[in-house]
Amino acid sequence: MTENLIEIKGLTKDYGENKGVFDVSFELRRGEILGFVGANGAGKTTTIRNVMGFIKPDSGTVKIFGKDAWQDAEKTKPYIGYVPGEIAFPDLPTGTEFLKSQAEFLGVKDLSYANYITEKLQLDPSANLKRMSKGMKQKTAVVAALMSNPEILILDEPTTGLDPLMRVAFLDLLLEEKQRGKTILISSHLYEELEKIADRVALIDSGKILIVADMREIRERKVADFKIEFTKQKDYEAFKKLDYNFIRDQKEYNQLTVNIEKTKIQALFLSLKNYDVKFISEVKYTLEKRFAEIIKNQKEN
Amino acid sequence: MISKPLLKQSCKANGLMWAIITFAVCFMLVCVMLIAGNGNLSKTKVAVENAMIEAELTAQTKNRALNYYELSSSGLYYFDQTFVAYINSEEYRQIYATDGADAANAAAYADAVGKLQQYCAGVAAELGYEADSVEAQEVMGIIMYVFNPMVAENTYRFDAFYVSVGETAPRYNVSGALTMTEDERAEYVGDYAFVNSTIFLAGNMVSPDNVEKVLNELKDYGITAEEYAGFGFTDYENVKNIARTVVINYRANLAYRIENIKPDETEDGIRAELKASFTSSILSTLPKEVGDALEDIGSMDLYGILVGSIFFKIAGLLLPIIYMIMAANNLIAGQVDSGSMAYVLSTPTKRSTVSATQALYLIGSLFLMFLCTAVCSVVSILIVDVKTELSVGKLLLINLNAFIVMFAMSGISFLASSVFNRSKNAMAIGGGLNIFFLVATILGLFGSPVIPSVIRMDSLKYFNYVSIISLFDVMSILESTLTFLWKAAILIAVGLICYCVAFKRFKEKDLPL
Numbered sequence: 151m152t153e154n155l156i157e158i159k160g161l162t163k164d165y166g167e168n169k170g171v172f173d174v175s176f177e178l179r180r181g182e183i184l185g186f187v188g189a190n191g192a193g194k195t196t197t198i199r200n201v202m203g204f205i206k207p208d209s210g211t212v213k214i215f216g217k218d219a220w221q222d223a224e225k226t227k228p229y230i231g232y233v234p235g236e237i238a239f240p241d242l243p244t245g246t247e248f249l250k251s252q253a254e255f256l257g258v259k260d261l262s263y264a265n266y267i268t269e270k271l272q273l274d275p276s277a278n279l280k281r282m283s284k285g286m287k288q289k290t291a292v293v294a295a296l297m298s299n300p301e302i303l304i305l306d307e308p309t310t311g312l313d314p315l316m317r318v319a320f321l322d323l324l325l326e327e328k329q330r331g332k333t334i335l336i337s338s339h340l341y342e343e344l345e346k347i348a349d350r351v352a353l354i355d356s357g358k359i360l361i362v363a364d365m366r367e368i369r370e371r372k373v374a375d376f377k378i379e380f381t382k383q384k385d386y387e388a389f390k391k392l393d394y395n396f397i398r399d400q401k402e403y404n405q406l407t408v409n410i411e412k413t414k415i416q417a418l419f420l421s422l423k424n425y426d427v428k429f430i431s432e433v434k435y436t437l438e439k440r441f442a443e444i445i446k447n448q449k450e451n
Numbered sequence: 452m453i454s455k456p457l458l459k460q461s462c463k464a465n466g467l468m469w470a471i472i473t474f475a476v477c478f479m480l481v482c483v484m485l486i487a488g489n490g491n492l493s494k495t496k497v498a499v500e501n502a503m504i505e506a507e508l509t510a511q512t513k514n515r516a517l518n519y520y521e522l523s524s525s526g527l528y529y530f531d532q533t534f535v536a537y538i539n540s541e542e543y544r545q546i547y548a549t550d551g552a553d554a555a556n557a558a559a560y561a562d563a564v565g566k567l568q569q570y571c572a573g574v575a576a577e578l579g580y581e582a583d584s585v586e587a588q589e590v591m592g593i594i595m596y597v598f599n600p601m602v603a604e605n606t607y608r609f610d611a612f613y614v615s616v617g618e619t620a621p622r623y624n625v626s627g628a629l630t631m632t633e634d635e636r637a638e639y640v641g642d643y644a645f646v647n648s649t650i651f652l653a654g655n656m657v658s659p660d661n662v663e664k665v666l667n668e669l670k671d672y673g674i675t676a677e678e679y680a681g682f683g684f685t686d687y688e689n690v691k692n693i694a695r696t697v698v699i700n701y702r703a704n705l706a707y708r709i710e711n712i713k714p715d716e717t718e719d720g721i722r723a724e725l726k727a728s729f730t731s732s733i734l735s736t737l738p739k740e741v742g743d744a745l746e747d748i749g750s751m752d753l754y755g756i757l758v759g760s761i762f763f764k765i766a767g768l769l770l771p772i773i774y775m776i777m778a779a780n781n782l783i784a785g786q787v788d789s790g791s792m793a794y795v796l797s798t799p800t801k802r803s804t805v806s807a808t809q810a811l812y813l814i815g816s817l818f819l820m821f822l823c824t825a826v827c828s829v830v831s832i833l834i835v836d837v838k839t840e841l842s843v844g845k846l847l848l849i850n851l852n853a854f855i856v857m858f859a860m861s862g863i864s865f866l867a868s869s870v871f872n873r874s875k876n877a878m879a880i881g882g883g884l885n886i887f888f889l890v891a892t893i894l895g896l897f898g899s900p901v902i903p904s905v906i907r908m909d910s911l912k913y914f915n916y917v918s919i920i921s922l923f924d925v926m927s928i929l930e931s932t933l934t935f936l937w938k939a940a941i942l943i944a945v946g947l948i949c950y951c952v953a954f955k956r957f958k959e960k961d962l963p964l
Contacts, residue, residue, distance in 0.1 A: 159556035202797060224801045232797035234964060238789035241464035241781065248794075254456035255798035294794065 153180040155229070155302055155333050156201060163196055171196045171357040173210070178302065178335050182295055183328055185344030185351035186337040187437075193357040194337040198306050201335070202232060211367030214302070222316050230294035235306035235337075237287040245282065245290045254324040256298040264297035270323060284311035292320070296327070303327065305336040309343060321347050341437040356385035361444050368440055373411050375433040376418070380404040380424070392421065407433060453955055454800050454808045465778045470884040472774040473820045476767055477827040483762050484828060487754060488835025504674060504681045509693060512656070512684070514730035515695035517595050517701055519652050521722075522574065524644035526594035529570050531628040531640065534563040537628065555699035560625060566601045571595065571917055597647040598623055616654040616687060621647050645698050653691035656684060697729050752929065754839035757844075758828070759925035760901045763853045765893055768920065771857055772819055773890055775883035778816065779864035782809035783957065793964035806869065806954045813865060817857045825850035848928050856923040859942040860885045862949025863919075869953035872963055891918035901926065919945065 156178035164170045171193040175270030176406060178184050188194050201212050212219035214226040242248045253261060255402040282290065288311060295303060305325075309317045324334060325347055331392045335408070338344055344351050345365070352362045375397065379385040386404040390396070398407035410418055506843035535541055537559040547555035571594050599621050601610045613620035626637055655661060662685055666676055683689040706719045783806075786792040795805060828846045867881025891914040895903060898911030915921045922942050929937035 199962075199964065202793075202964070204793070204796065206959070206962045223796075224799045227797060227799040230797065232793065234790055234793040234797075236790045238595060238791045240460055240791045240794060242460065242787065243463075247463075251456050251460055252794060252798070254459075255454070255800060257799075295797075 154178065155180055155215060156335065157213045158197070158201070158210070159213075161197065161200055161207050161212060162209045163200060163205060163207055165196075168356060171200075171354075174354070174357070174359050175210075176352050176359055176362055178333055180333055181328070181331060182349040183324065183334040183336065183347050185348030186335060186338075186354065187339065187341060187344055187351055188354035190339060192354045194339075195306055196356060196357070197354070198235075198304060198335075198337060202230070209358050210339050228298075229301045231298065231300040231303045232289045233288075233295045233303075233305045233308050235310075237284070239279045239287070239290070239293050242279060242447065245273075245277055245279055245286075246428055248279060248290065249275055249294060249407060252294045253297060258298045261297070263299055267296050267323075271319070278373045285313065285316055288312060288320075292323075301331075301333060303332055303334045303336075305334065307337055307339070309338065309340070319344065341441075343410055345437045351437060360448070363437070363440060363444070365437075368435060368437060371412075371435055373409055374415065375407055375435065377405060377407045377433050378422070378430045380406075380427040381426040385427075387427055389422075394418070404428075452807050453811060454795075454804050457800065457805060457808045458812055460548070461782060461809060465781060465812070465816065468774060468777065468818065469816050472770045474821050476620075476770050476820065477823050478860060479770075480762060480767060480824055480829050481831050484758055484764070485835060487757055488831070488837040494523060501678060501682075504669065505620070508682060508684060512652075512690065512693055512695040514726070515724050516649060516652050516697050517730065519597075519694075520644055520649040520698045520701070522590060522593050523648040523651075524641055526567060526574075527598065527623070527640045530563050530567045530598065530623075530635065532560055533566045534625060535611050535628055537562045540956055564598075567594065567598065583760035593648065593651065597621075597644060599647070612654060613650065616650065618650050625964070641702060641774060645695070649691050649694040649698060652694050653687050657687045658799050669824045693727040701725055701729055714719065728917035752840045754837050755841040755929045756901050758841060759849055759929055760896070760899075762848050764920060764923055764925055765896065767824065767887070768853065768856070768889060771817065772860065772885055774820070774859045775813070775817060775857060776864050776878065776885060778813055779861055779868045779881060780874055780877050782813060783865070783868040784871050785868075785874050787872050787962055787964065788874040790964055792962065796962070796964065800927050803954060806957045810865060810953070812951055813861050816856060818854055821850050821854035824853070845928050847932075848935075849925060852923050852925075852928065852935060855939050855942045855946075856920055859919060859922075859946040859949070860888065862946035862953070866949040866953040866956070869957040870960075872960075888920050891915070892920040893896065895921065 152176075154177040158177065159175050161174040161423070162172050162173070169191070174193070174197055176184075186194055186197070196205070200207055201219055203219045205225065206220050215229055217226045219226055239248055240251070242251060243390070248292060249261075249264060253264065254261075258264070271289040271292065273286065273293065275285065275290060275293070279287075279290075288308065292305075292308065295305075305324075309320055312320060321343060321450065324336070328347075336344070336348070341351075345368070348360055348365055350364050353360045377398075378389070378391065379405075383404055386406065390399070390406060395409045396406055397409045398405075400406075412421075466578065472894065484661070543555050543559055546558050568591065571591040572587065575584075575590040576582070578586070578590065580586040581589065596609050596612065599607050599613070602608050607622070608622055609619040621643065623643060627636060631639060635813070662679070665684070666679055666913050679685065700869065704725050708716075708725070709718060712718070712721070722769060783792075787797075792805075795880035796802065825847055828850060829843050830845055832841060832843060844942075863884055864881035865876075867884075868877045871877040871880065894912075895918060896911075897906075898910050898913070899915060900907075919942070921940040924935035924938045927938075
């Protein structure tokens, strides 16, 4: 049975002029990574601020382990590790000082786990806080959030500012934390990185949750799309007459895109033997596509 | 209630600023107190003060000169009258008949001298002096010294005195009372009294006993023996000149006025009027405002005002206010604006704990700052030797009151810091308001009684009504009144209200973290 660690119900925070979040409801289940995606200004940070108890909802509730995120803010904090979107450290000289101070706030006496993460992220915390690069600051913030080994991690756009290699390492770390039993809420405006790690992804737009998609539906899709280009127009015309589900037709390039069940791929390739094929490639089914589809369907209905 | 790590963090973040500002304030304070205390605080003030004392002494001397002249001349008239009366008496004729002219004249002289002594006692009693009192003896001394009675053949009682001051001892022409005309005699007596009363006055004033007595009285006004000598009151010739000038003027004016006496005037009235006009002191001859102004400067406790009003209300508050504005901003608004507050609030630390801890740091650091200035100011006042009403106790009260002002002002800044999410807004309101108070106090200073009336601009006093710093009543502390107590109570109330509202606001508001 899945347990909801965070439950958001009917959360509304209206800043006027259509800014804010409106009737947002979703939940964070134990052990999952929930991606939270949306354009800049869509309401990701406002939702997270509500979860963190930094702002008071106009209506609706956020419960963390059954405790109200605004009323009992300090009681929810022992469960949460938080990496803010904008990294600004307190006025302390070095990263080490900051981590020590943060450990005191959290009541963490044993710094071995913090040291482990520090090494894992290849971070040198003795550097001057003010002179740290964006990436180093991000890492320091992550260490601070993880060191008390909380059950829930809340990360507000944690990968912005990291270089591609560092981003991969960071996402690996999140997966590792998930293995250790952590539950993670991560917001991002990049679909790809959520695709890699998330179990579910919630899409927010103009302050409203449009859909919460299960990544298994995408990863374990029964069908695949192939784009085929023919050298001769004759072949293109002939192939078009066959009994396939063509989802895209680009006549000027002699291109056809076929949607086909994965079990029938063999048959498709065999039939292509008879044609002069310039190239064939699989069209990746991405989260973005999935959302586009869903939004399209919703509009049509 | 209080978060130790947060307090540590605040100390680390603002400690250096605190140390620098505290050092600067203490350094300034010690400089002001030591330099102002050891140097000549105000040459002008001392000069004005001395000029007023000199003028006062001169006026007194002139007054005495006229008194001496009047007393001695009327004494001599009395002597003449009793002497002539004796000559015309039966007793004189009998002695003349039995013992001859010389014996009779001697008897007349002795009788007149005896009666003169009784006259002196009578005058003293009339002036309200008890018999044998110092003043009564002085009256007797004036008349008898001027008269210089003969005690034996060619032996006169006070010759030694006249010789000691380098003058010829006078011989009062007794027989002239019989031979001269009335006008001649009046002139003779007047001249005799004039010459000898002024000699007596000068000789008396420069005598070491008298100088010591006067210096003792002037000690309270900070007049040294050198300064007194500089005024010329230890110089015999100078004192004699002062006395003679005033008596000559007085006599000439008196003669003229009596000759042209108006119907509504009496002779005594003219005498009193002339005496007053010749002996008026410098302050009474100036227009009232100027006189008041000079008296103002003379009576000012410049050191107390400098340390109390100028340093602790303005110069010494400036740096602590700057520190307080920056610290108050850093403690809340700065951290909310930058977002670093998120790290504190994502730990199990209550917002009320954050508020209370930051307020404790702010108030505590200000208290320590003024503890340092209190120590510095007490040490300084013990080192310097200066004439002031400022005591150690008053200094401590001033320091405490300065802290209370800062408490109230920090409440305003802390409130602004808690209300606004943007650092610049918190600075503009919390900082701007406090700086405005300070500027208003500076402007108001020029209109307050602290500034000598000569350069005071009364219209500027209205600035005092718009500044919270005006509730820091240094003058009340200096003058040992209790007004400063209720003013301090208002300040404490303002501070408490601001901090309480700040706590409530910070607990309830949305934070953009």
